[in-house]
Amino acid sequence: MDNNELFTDKVTKGNRTYFFDVKRSENGSLYLSVSESKRTDDGFEKYNILIFEEDIKDFKKAFNRAIKKLEKLTDPESERKSYTLDDIREQHPQAYRPWSTEDDEKLEALFCEGKTVKELANIFERKEGAITSRIKKLELREKYS
Template sequence: MEDHRGYDREEIFSKRVKAGKRTYFFDVKSTRANDYYLTITESKRKPNGDGFTYEKHKIFLYKEDFLKFVDALNESVEHVKTELLPDYDFEQFSNDESEEEEYNNELKWE
């Protein structure tokens, strides 16, 4: 008998954030009881011989912790931006995904 635990979770929403050799995935999934949770996955590309392997780390975030998590993340980021690196231009790293998607769409064969 095969074990299919964890494979029956429906993905509701997904957002990908590319960051150099890392990619972050934010995936909203549903449980069998029609509840929702968020998985945050960091995928890091590492050289392996002639190719690459991907090292993945995953966090499961449940609805009762959403606000606490977001508050702590925002507070931590603001601390770095205002107290530790007030003169640093964080906007230089902003990447408009719509421009990236438009570029990628131009490369598709029709």
């Protein structure tokens, strides 16, 4: 490994090898380099993509969604509904997490501003049902009707 290469891993399948390298650029920022090397009759074909540090989270989310879809398409048994916490948190990152006092106060303030349940669900990254339940628990409709 050279000085800017912090981690490397590879997967070899048939005539293809995939490299996953975490590197540091000259300006100090981190990035992921994903490379494919394919043996051909004329030598090797090489392809490379770089995913920069600021894009990693979005790339990971999209990659994981694509992998899940691929798994569903290649395994008909997986088509049955599965509602794992990870699946739910892809759409609602705060789902089933405890509400903090600050969350309750913010919910109350936004409720008083007239935000809809759908808007509140987006703001709090929770399911609409969770917002409705919390509004009921805090008796916000009774307080502000």
